[in-house]
Amino acid sequence: MAALAGRLDGQNRRMSTSNSSKGSLAARPRVLVIGCGFGGLAATRALVGAPVDITVIDRSNHHLFQPLLYQVATAGLSAPSIAAPIRHMLRGQRNVTVLMAEVKGIDRQQRQVHLADGQSLGYEYLIVAAGATHSYFGRDEWATHAPGLKTLQDAFALRARVLKAFEQAESSPDPAQQRACLSFVVIGAGPTGVEMAGTLAEIARHTLKNEFRRIDPASARVLLLEGSPRVLQALPPELSAKAAAQLRALGVEVRTGCRVVGIDAGEVEVETGDGTVGTERIPARTVVWAAGVAASPLGRMLDMPLDRAGRVHVDGRLNIPRHPEVFVIGDLAAAQSRQSDGRTLKSVPGVSPAAKQMGAYAASQILQSLRAPQGQVLPPLPADAPGAFRYRDYGALATIGRKAAVADLGFLQFSGYFAWLFWLFVHIYFLIGFRNRLVVLMDWAWAYWSFQRYARVVAEPVDAEPLSLTKP
Amino acid sequence: MAALAGRLDGQNRRMSTSNSSKGSLAARPRVLVIGCGFGGLAATRALVGAPVDITVIDRSNHHLFQPLLYQVATAGLSAPSIAAPIRHMLRGQRNVTVLMAEVKGIDRQQRQVHLADGQSLGYEYLIVAAGATHSYFGRDEWATHAPGLKTLQDAFALRARVLKAFEQAESSPDPAQQRACLSFVVIGAGPTGVEMAGTLAEIARHTLKNEFRRIDPASARVLLLEGSPRVLQALPPELSAKAAAQLRALGVEVRTGCRVVGIDAGEVEVETGDGTVGTERIPARTVVWAAGVAASPLGRMLDMPLDRAGRVHVDGRLNIPRHPEVFVIGDLAAAQSRQSDGRTLKSVPGVSPAAKQMGAYAASQILQSLRAPQGQVLPPLPADAPGAFRYRDYGALATIGRKAAVADLGFLQFSGYFAWLFWLFVHIYFLIGFRNRLVVLMDWAWAYWSFQRYARVVAEPVDAEPLSLTKP
Numbered sequence: 001m002a003a004l005a006g007r008l009d010g011q012n013r014r015m016s017t018s019n020s021s022k023g024s025l026a027a028r029p030r031v032l033v034i035g036c037g038f039g040g041l042a043a044t045r046a047l048v049g050a051p052v053d054i055t056v057i058d059r060s061n062h063h064l065f066q067p068l069l070y071q072v073a074t075a076g077l078s079a080p081s082i083a084a085p086i087r088h089m090l091r092g093q094r095n096v097t098v099l100m101a102e103v104k105g106i107d108r109q110q111r112q113v114h115l116a117d118g119q120s121l122g123y124e125y126l127i128v129a130a131g132a133t134h135s136y137f138g139r140d141e142w143a144t145h146a147p148g149l150k151t152l153q154d155a156f157a158l159r160a161r162v163l164k165a166f167e168q169a170e171s172s173p174d175p176a177q178q179r180a181c182l183s184f185v186v187i188g189a190g191p192t193g194v195e196m197a198g199t200l201a202e203i204a205r206h207t208l209k210n211e212f213r214r215i216d217p218a219s220a221r222v223l224l225l226e227g228s229p230r231v232l233q234a235l236p237p238e239l240s241a242k243a244a245a246q247l248r249a250l251g252v253e254v255r256t257g258c259r260v261v262g263i264d265a266g267e268v269e270v271e272t273g274d275g276t277v278g279t280e281r282i283p284a285r286t287v288v289w290a291a292g293v294a295a296s297p298l299g300r301m302l303d304m305p306l307d308r309a310g311r312v313h314v315d316g317r318l319n320i321p322r323h324p325e326v327f328v329i330g331d332l333a334a335a336q337s338r339q340s341d342g343r344t345l346k347s348v349p350g351v352s353p354a355a356k357q358m359g360a361y362a363a364s365q366i367l368q369s370l371r372a373p374q375g376q377v378l379p380p381l382p383a384d385a386p387g388a389f390r391y392r393d394y395g396a397l398a399t400i401g402r403k404a405a406v407a408d409l410g411f412l413q414f415s416g417y418f419a420w421l422f423w424l425f426v427h428i429y430f431l432i433g434f435r436n437r438l439v440v441l442m443d444w445a446w447a448y449w450s451f452q453r454y455a456r457v458v459a460e461p462v463d464a465e466p467l468s469l470t471k472p
Numbered sequence: 473m474a475a476l477a478g479r480l481d482g483q484n485r486r487m488s489t490s491n492s493s494k495g496s497l498a499a500r501p502r503v504l505v506i507g508c509g510f511g512g513l514a515a516t517r518a519l520v521g522a523p524v525d526i527t528v529i530d531r532s533n534h535h536l537f538q539p540l541l542y543q544v545a546t547a548g549l550s551a552p553s554i555a556a557p558i559r560h561m562l563r564g565q566r567n568v569t570v571l572m573a574e575v576k577g578i579d580r581q582q583r584q585v586h587l588a589d590g591q592s593l594g595y596e597y598l599i600v601a602a603g604a605t606h607s608y609f610g611r612d613e614w615a616t617h618a619p620g621l622k623t624l625q626d627a628f629a630l631r632a633r634v635l636k637a638f639e640q641a642e643s644s645p646d647p648a649q650q651r652a653c654l655s656f657v658v659i660g661a662g663p664t665g666v667e668m669a670g671t672l673a674e675i676a677r678h679t680l681k682n683e684f685r686r687i688d689p690a691s692a693r694v695l696l697l698e699g700s701p702r703v704l705q706a707l708p709p710e711l712s713a714k715a716a717a718q719l720r721a722l723g724v725e726v727r728t729g730c731r732v733v734g735i736d737a738g739e740v741e742v743e744t745g746d747g748t749v750g751t752e753r754i755p756a757r758t759v760v761w762a763a764g765v766a767a768s769p770l771g772r773m774l775d776m777p778l779d780r781a782g783r784v785h786v787d788g789r790l791n792i793p794r795h796p797e798v799f800v801i802g803d804l805a806a807a808q809s810r811q812s813d814g815r816t817l818k819s820v821p822g823v824s825p826a827a828k829q830m831g832a833y834a835a836s837q838i839l840q841s842l843r844a845p846q847g848q849v850l851p852p853l854p855a856d857a858p859g860a861f862r863y864r865d866y867g868a869l870a871t872i873g874r875k876a877a878v879a880d881l882g883f884l885q886f887s888g889y890f891a892w893l894f895w896l897f898v899h900i901y902f903l904i905g906f907r908n909r910l911v912v913l914m915d916w917a918w919a920y921w922s923f924q925r926y927a928r929v930v931a932e933p934v935d936a937e938p939l940s941l942t943k944p
Contacts, residue, residue, distance in 0.1 A: 061635055061930045078550035080927040085635075087683040088928065097685040100639040100930075119645060152931040163533055163557075167572040173591065211559040213569040436926075442911075454908075455552040456560065458533045458572075459624040 028053050028095075029124035031366060032113055034103055034298065036063050036086045038352040039330030040129035042359030044096060050367060054096045055121060057113070061085055061100050064152065065431055067352060068440070070192055072155040074162065074199040075207075075453040079152050081440050084432055103130075106301040108323060125325050125366050128298065128312070129359065132331035132350060135294030135309070142263040146287040149192060158288065160458045162200065165286045166208060169215045176283070182220040183284035185268050187260055188291030189226035190233070191398040194243060196288055197224040198401035201250040206402075206451040223253045223282065225270060227291070230256055232406065234349070234396055239406040242415040246404040263287060293350060295332045302326070307334040316381035316388025318362050324369070324377050327362040330355035336383035337391035345383055348391045361389045399423045402448070500525050500567075501596035503838060504585055506575055506770065508535050508558045510824040511802030512601035514831030516568060522839060526568045527593060529585070533557055533572050536624065537903055539824060540912075542664055544627040546634065546671040547679075547925040551624050553912050556904055575602075578773040580795060597797050597838050600770065600784070601831065604803035604822060607766030607781070614735040618759040621664060630760065632930045634672065637758045638680060641687045648755070654692040655756035657740050659732055660763030661698035662705070663870040666715060668760050669696040670873035673722040678874075678923040695725045695754065697742060699763070702728055704878065706821070706868055711878040714887040718876040735759060765822060767804045774798070779806040788853035788860025790834050796841070796849050799834040802827035808855035809863035817855055820863045833861045871895045874920070 029052050033040045036058040044056055062083035071077040087098040102116035106128075112120045134148035147157055162184070169181035182204075186197040204220035211217070224231070224247060230240040231247070231254060244254050255270075261279060262269035268282045295310035304312055304320050311334035314320060318327045318335060331350040335358065339346050348354045369378050381388050395409035397419070405419035414422075424444065431437045447453060501524050505512045508530040516528055534555040543549040559570040574588040578600075584592045606620035619629055634656070641653035654676075658669040676692035683689070696703070696719060702712040703719070703726060716726050727742075733751060734741035740754045767782035776784055776792050783806035786792060790799045790807060803822040807830065811818050820826045841850050853860050867881035869891070877891035886894075896916065903909045919925060 061639060061928070078552045078927075079929050079931065080550045083929045085683075085928040088924075091683040097642075098683075099643045100636070101643055115643075117643065119643070152929065156931060164572070167533060170569075171571045171573055171587075171589065171591070211557075211563040211570075439911075439914075442914075452560075455550075456533070456557040457551050457555045457624065459551065459628060 029370065030055065030122060031125040031127065032057065032121060032123040033127045033129065034058075034113065035129040035131055035296075035330070035332075036060075036098075037066070037129060037131050037330060037355060039131075039355035039359040040127065041086075041089070042356040043127050043129065043327075043329065043363045044090060044093070044359075046360045046363030047095070047366065048093050050095065050363075051370065052095060052125070052366070054093075055123075056086065056090065056096060056098045057101050057103060057115070057121075058086055058098075059100070059102050060151070061087070062152075063089060063432065065436075066150075068427060068431070069149055069152075069155050070195045070199065072152065072455070073149055073158040074196065074203060075159055075456045076199070076447060077440060077443055078455045079155070081436050081443065082431070083152060084436065089432065103298060103301070106298075108302065108326065111325070123325075125327070125369075127327045127329060127359075127362050128302065128332060129328075129330045129355070130296035130298035130332050131355075132293045132295050133297070134289060135292035136289065137292050139263075142289065145263045145265055146187060146268075146289040148289040149196070156459070159455070160460060161286050162203070163456055163458050166212070166215075166217055166220075168285070170212050178215060179221075180266050180283040181285045182215065182217070183223070183282065184220065184286045184288070185223045185225060185282060185284040186288045186290055187225050187268070188289065189224050189228075189231035189254070189256070190290060191396075193224060193226070193288070193290035194231055194247065194398055194400055196290060197222055197252045197254075198247055198250055198399070198404070201247075201252045202401050203453065205251060207453050207456075209451075221253065221284075222251065223255065223284070225258045225260060225268075226254075226256045227259050228256065232398055235398070235406060235408050236413060239408055239413055239415060243398065243400055243406045246400045246406075246415070250401045250404070260291075293331070299328070299332050302328070309334075316383040316385050317365055317378065318358055318389055319365075319380065321380070324380070327365070329358035329362050333358060335389060335391075337389060338384055343384065348389075349393075351396075353394060354391050357391060358389060397423050397426060501842065502527065502594060503597040503599065504529065504593060504595040505599045505601065506530075506585065507601040507603055507768075507802070507804075508532075508570075509538070509601060509603050509802060509827060511603075511827035511831040512599065513558075513561070514828040515599050515601065515799075515801065515835045516562060516565070516831075518832045518835030519567070519838065520565050522567065522835075523842065524567060524597070524838070526565075528558065528562065528568060528570045529573050529575060529587070529593075530558055530570075531572070531574050532623070533559070534624075535561060535904065537908075538622075539663075540899060540903070541621055541624075541627050542667045542671065544624065544927070545621055545630040546668065546675060547631055547928040548671070548919060549912060549915055550927045551627070553908050553915065554903070555624060556908065561904065575770060575773070578770075580774065580798065583797070595797075597799070597841075599799045599801060599831075599834050600774065600804060601800075601802045601827070602768035602770035602804050603827075604765045604767050605769070606761060607764035608761065609764055611735075614761065617735045617737055618659060618740075618761040620761040621668070628931070631927070632932060633758050634675070635928055635930050638684070638687075638689055638692075640757070641689075642684050650687060651693075652738050652755040653757045654687065654689070655695070655754065656692065656758045656760070657695045657697060657754060657756040658760045658762055659697050659740070660761065661696050661700075661703035661726070661728070662762060663868075665696060665698070665760070665762035666703055666719065666870055666872055668762060669694055669724045669726075670719055670722055670871070670876070673719075673724045674873050675925065677723060679925050679928075681923075693725065693756075694723065695727065695756070697730045697732060697740075698726070698728045699731050700728065704868075704870055707870070707878060707880050708885060711880055711885055711887060715870065715872055715878045718872045718878075718887070722873045722876070732763075765803070771800070771804050774800070781806075788855040788857050789837055789850065790830055790861055791837075791852065793852070796852070799837070801830035801834050805830060807861060807863075809861060810856055815856065820861075821865075823868075825866060826863050829863060830861060869895050869898060 031052045031054045033056045065082040068082045090096045104116045105114040136142045165181045169178045201222045205218045208217035259271040299312045312328040313334045335348040336345040399405040405423040406415040407419040503524045503526045505528045537554040540554045562568045576588045577586040608614045637653045641650045673694045677690045680689035731743040771784045784800040785806045807820040808817040871877040875889045877895040878887040879891040
């Protein structure tokens with residue numbers, strides 16, 4: 001293995017130098033970027049033209065615009081509109097090699113990353129940007145019945161579930177089963193949960209109008225369950241209240257302070273939140289998990305202390321302790337940032353602007369290290385020191401449905417139609433790749449005028465056996 | 473079961489009459505349409521406004537524009553561009569109920585269709601339009617290594633295979649494996665095979681340019697294997713020759729008179745076609761099956777004599793013997809049609825115009841039967857009798873790649889750029905749903921100018937284990 005790895009590294013280095021426009025035969029420092037989400041992509045792009053050989057490793061072949069993933073899950077956009085091939089995005093950056101591969105191990109001491117196919121890659125700098133995944137708070141058995149939404153595969157599975165639920169309601173002769181098919185439960189009222197619930201209500205009331213003969217899709221029940229006292233916790237209470245009101249206007253039943261204690265095929269069990277003792281069983285064929293997020297299991301491969309959510313503690317330079325060559329960024333990093341007062345520290349949230357900022361910052365530190373005199377290592381940097389990473393919060397946005405959204409820009413808070421337009425503009429603007437922007441804009445314009453959602457495709461045929469539903 | 477079926481039928485009938493604008497309480501004849509491809513859809517639409525209750529049953533929720541399926545498999549179009557929800561397409565036709573369901577049996581005597589979920593539906597008229605599937609000529613074990621292209625799922629699987637082949641070539645350290653990854657074999661040179669091979673060559677030479685660092689995608693080998701002496705057998709020999717020349721110009725190795733005798737993981741074995749005895753092994757990670765088509769297994773449920781390809785023999789009225797109430801149409805039907813001379817009979821080919829024409833014809837026969845005096849049954853009709861179904865052949869078209877196609881309109885044959893424009897126009901015209909047309913046109917315009925293919929999405933992550941390849 002070691003010999004093979006050595007050979008490969010040598011090959012990599014030769015090939016990338018021969019590709020480089022500099023044409024220098026001296027080995028250039030190798031930068032390994034694990035994960036090409038917002039953070040990894042920003043870091044890679046910030047190293048354009050730098051005298052390094054970058055290898056970007058991702059399990060997928062595409063960079064995913066995750067903020068719009070719920071639109072794929074609800075048939076509003078097709079997958080290629082929000083997913084662009086990584087190697088296409090980076091084709092012009094000659095110091096980058098892209099590998100679609102799975103990382104199986106990280107050896108901090110030997111500075112090597114082991115891949116699932118048996119290869120190993122050495123590095124002088126490592127940027128770990130592997131992101132986050134769902135967390136079921138230790139109840140992993142819920143995953144089967146309440147899928148989450150992190151990858152395109154998740155979105156396809158959820159889209160098929162939602163569309164099949166209406167199909168099954170139409171073909172089922174049993175009224176109880178029909179009701180269960182027409183009940184949708186979304187667990188967790190963060191931005192994804194709120195967007196899912198709002199869109200599901202819209203689909204039931206508008207998109208499917210006149211298309212069924214035996215059921216009325218508008219009779220569908222959409223529940224949004226949240227454990228904390230209000231929806232969209234990250235926003236100020238007034239905006240939470242407005243969002244809840246907008247959701248209710250769309251027909252969503254919003255229940256806050258509601259703890260889920262069980263999920264089965266066709267049923268969600270919740271503790272009644274009104275102070276009385278007891279639980280309630282809600283029959284529902286379709287349950288969406290939007291409650292818990294945990295850092296990627298890849299964080300554990302670094303063999304460093306993790307926080308409760310599985311994130312890796314990093315210092316003000318986004319390095320792990322004693323490893324100035326290893327950066328952890330994005331949702332995987334437990335980073336602190338000075339507040340606007342310049343002194344108090346606050347955790348950096350797991351949002352895409354933070355990941356992008358961390359990516360650019362890590363790249364800047366690598367460039368600084370390259371400029372340092374031979375052999376000199378940049379010292380550790382506390383999070384409150386000058387020059388440490390500082391997260392700039394430009395605000396928060398969440399859409400609720402057609403013409404409804406809430407926005408918090410810090411200095412300004414607003415909701416309703418104007419917030420919705422603002423949300424639309426921001427998402428189109430940040431959507432990567434000019435063509436995608438155009439297509440998405442067109443899709444949305446069409447959806448707006450027609451009330452339709454065009455990506456209503458279930459690729460797999462009908463389940464041969466009907467889904468068994470627990471009888472209430 | 474019988475009691476349940478009776479109850480359901482009663483319910484269906486009540487509900488559909490209460491939905492009907494006529495509001496008559498008399499039971500209307502029930503028409504059951506199995507399969508909503510080109511044939512089933514045409515039949516259903518031709519019965520708009522007719523005093524019948526139609527139930528359309530399909531395993532999928534969408535009608536698929538199959539002639540463009542290869543474009544989804546080669547990342548040129550996203551699935552929703554060529555797939556529209558059946559119930560959305562038929563929402564305005566009030567005498568139609570759409571069920572997403574799988575048919576498990578047909579009882580000709582009791583006039584009942586049994587569904588996989590246990591329900592049964594009765595009918596007065598039955599239209600079976602279940603289409604065709606792949607045939608491996610008895611070598612079903614080849615299916616794993618050489619997938620075919622009939623459904624969206626097939627297209628997604630193929631797209632992932634093609635894209636992953638290039639990815640694996642980039643990450644593989646083994647030159648032999650790299651070569652196998654960069655070898656693509658298409659078996660069968662009908663329209664689908666020709667289109668696949670041409671597009672694969674284009675992807676390798678144009679789309680992926682500059683995106684790889686360790687391999688040159690343009691060095692990929694694309695082989696098109698055909699057992700018969702020429703490509704596009706359905707076209708005149710001159711057009712076949714032109715198509716073969718255009719394919720070669722794109723970089724496709726065309727081998728006619730070449731019999732495949734074995735397919736393994738990573739290898740295709742062919743009999744050398746040059747008269748010498750022996751076989752040749754072609755290492756190839758990606759093999760596409762475009763050779764054999766067999767009628768849907770649903771044909772067997774009718775318990776009637778089938779032809780060699782599994783198709784159901786029908787008379788000039790498209791009825792099966794002794795069942796004037798059962799029509800079989802489209803790829804599932806072994807139908808005969810008078811030639812333009814009005815006398816000689818020829819088999820109706822398994823193409824979408826034929827399916828559409830059969831669908832409209834079957835609907836016309838049902839309408840005629842409804843107008844007949846109570847109790848009178850339309851007599852069997854030989855294929856050469858006046859009034860029997862007659863297939864109108866408007867010609868054949870096949871595209872080969874960018875700016876290359878061949879067209880045979882009977883009175884006119886042409887190839888090259890003009891044929892390609894004609895192909896484009898015809899496909900856009902027939903693509904169902906205005907929005908899809910617009911999107912596809914835009915996608916194609918973009919692809920034309922940019923040489924790009926935008927749907928390069930592999931939803932599932934990289935294979936944890938590398939594909940094992942038989943060493944040559």
